[in-house]
Amino acid sequence: MPAELPPRVAELIEDLKLVEDRQDRLLTLIDFADRFEEVSPEVATRPFSEANHVQRCESEAYVFTTPHPDGGVKYHFAVENPQGISAKAMAVILDETISGETPDVIAGVPTDLVYKVFGKELSMGKGQGLMGMIELCKILAKKMEVERLAAETQDA
Amino acid sequence: MQTLPIKERGYVNADILVTTDWVAEHKDDAGVRLVESNEDMLLYPSGHIPGAVQVDWTTDLNDPITRDYLSAEKFAALMSRIGVTPDTTVVFYGDKSNWWASYALWVFSLFGHQKVKLMDGGRAKWDAEGRELTRDVPKFESTEYPVPTRDDTQIRAFRDQVLEHVKARRKLVDVRSPLEFTGERLHMEDYPNEGALRGGHIPGAANVPWARAANEDGTFKTAEELKAIYCDEKGLSKGDDVVVYCRIGERSSHTWFVLTHLLGFDKVRNYDGSWTEWGNLVGVPIEKP
Numbered sequence: 486m487p488a489e490l491p492p493r494v495a496e497l498i499e500d501l502k503l504v505e506d507r508q509d510r511l512l513t514l515i516d517f518a519d520r521f522e523e524v525s526p527e528v529a530t531r532p533f534s535e536a537n538h539v540q541r542c543e544s545e546a547y548v549f550t551t552p553h554p555d556g557g558v559k560y561h562f563a564v565e566n567p568q569g570i571s572a573k574a575m576a577v578i579l580d581e582t583i584s585g586e587t588p589d590v591i592a593g594v595p596t597d598l599v600y601k602v603f604g605k606e607l608s609m610g611k612g613q614g615l616m617g618m619i620e621l622c623k624i625l626a627k628k629m630e631v632e633r634l635a636a637e638t639q640d641a
Numbered sequence: 642m643q644t645l646p647i648k649e650r651g652y653v654n655a656d657i658l659v660t661t662d663w664v665a666e667h668k669d670d671a672g673v674r675l676v677e678s679n680e681d682m683l684l685y686p687s688g689h690i691p692g693a694v695q696v697d698w699t700t701d702l703n704d705p706i707t708r709d710y711l712s713a714e715k716f717a718a719l720m721s722r723i724g725v726t727p728d729t730t731v732v733f734y735g736d737k738s739n740w741w742a743s744y745a746l747w748v749f750s751l752f753g754h755q756k757v758k759l760m761d762g763g764r765a766k767w768d769a770e771g772r773e774l775t776r777d778v779p780k781f782e783s784t785e786y787p788v789p790t791r792d793d794t795q796i797r798a799f800r801d802q803v804l805e806h807v808k809a810r811r812k813l814v815d816v817r818s819p820l821e822f823t824g825e826r827l828h829m830e831d832y833p834n835e836g837a838l839r840g841g842h843i844p845g846a847a848n849v850p851w852a853r854a855a856n857e858d859g860t861f862k863t864a865e866e867l868k869a870i871y872c873d874e875k876g877l878s879k880g881d882d883v884v885v886y887c888r889i890g891e892r893s894s895h896t897w898f899v900l901t902h903l904l905g906f907d908k909v910r911n912y913d914g915s916w917t918e919w920g921n922l923v924g925v926p927i928e929k930p
Contacts, residue, residue, distance in 0.1 A: 508686070511682060511683060511686045512686060514683055515683060515686055515687045518683065518687065567765075567768060567769075568681070568684060568736060568764070568765055568768065570681065570683045570684060570687045571681055571682075571683050574683065603682075606682060606699055606700065607682070608680050608681075608682075608699075610680065611680065611681055
C-alpha cells in the first residue's frame, strides 16, 4: 500500500489540478521559482559537499537540512545554474510542502510528484534531475533521524 | 575564454550565425523574428529576449500521435501564428548550447524556410552578458504563409535508407555519448524511458558526441577546430554522403548544422528515427566493440 502523502503535498496536487491550462501551470511554477532563496551561509558555504549534491540534476542543485524550529526537518537549497529555473521552482515547492515534516512523513513523498507538478510534457532529463532532488531530501531526512537517534542513545 | 568573431572562424556559411550583439541590434526589425526553443519549458515564460516567440519542440514541431513532424498545413499555421512570412529571417536560440534551437532550425529547413539563422551561444550567453529578458509575450499579426511542401529527401534519412547506407559503407556519425555508442548504456544518461532493446551503434558509425562542436560558453568552435574533429580525427570529407543520428534526432540536428552550414558538407542527412528506432528494429545489424 502506497505511503500517505504529506498533507501539504496532497493539497498542492489538488490545487494544481485546478490549473488546467498549460500556460497558467507554467506561470504558477514560475511564481514558485521567483520565491527561491538560496541557502544562507550560516547553513552551508561553497564549495558545497558532494553529499548534498543532487545526482542527475543538470542545474547543479544542492540540498541541505537543519532541524525545523517546530520540529521535523527544515530544507535549504542551492541551484548553481542561473538557467535552473525548474530546479528553483522544485526547491521552493519542497520547502513549502515538506519542511517541518518528520522523516517518516517525508519518506511518503513519491518521486513521480514531479510529473504531477510539472505535467507530462516535462522532458525526461529534466524530470530525472527533479526526482533526484526529492530522493536527496528523503535521504538527508533519514540521515538526520539516524543521527538524532544515535545522539539520544549516547545521552541515555 | 575569448572566442573569435564569427567572420574570422573560417565557416563556409558564416552568415547563418549571428552574435548576441546582432540580435540586440536587429531584434525589432520587421523582417526578423526571434524564436526561442528550449528543453526546459519554464525558461521562455520566465524570461526571454524581447520580441522572441517560443516554438516548443514537443507541442509545436511534433505530431502528437504519429511519430513524425508536423504536417505542412500545421507548419503554415504555426508560421502564421508567430507572424512569419517566407521572407522573414527567423533567428533561433535556446538552452543547452542551442541543442533544441538547432533541432527547430532543422525542422524549419525540412519545410524549405530559407531565411534561418542561429544566435551563437544561445540564451545562456545572452543571459550571461546581462542583456534584457522579459516575460512579455509578443503578439504579432497573423500572416499568410503558403502551405509548403515538406521535403524529406534532402536532409532527412529514414531507416531503409540508412540500411542501404550501411550496406554501401557510407559515412555515419553517431553523436551520442561514448557509453551509448558502445552499448554499455541503453539510453542517454537520465533519459531511461528513451532506451532501446539493444545497445551499440549502427555499423560503421564514428562516434563524435555532439557537444564537442561547442565551446564551454555554447558558441561554436572554429572551422579549424571542427575539421580537426570531424575530418582529421574521424576521416570525414566535405564530399561524403553522411548520415548523423542520436536517439531521437535532436542532438544530431546540432551536428547536422555544424557539418552542413559551418563546414559546408555537400550531403548530410539527419536520421531522426535514430537509436530509439534502430536499437528496437528486428533484424538490422548492430555493431558493438
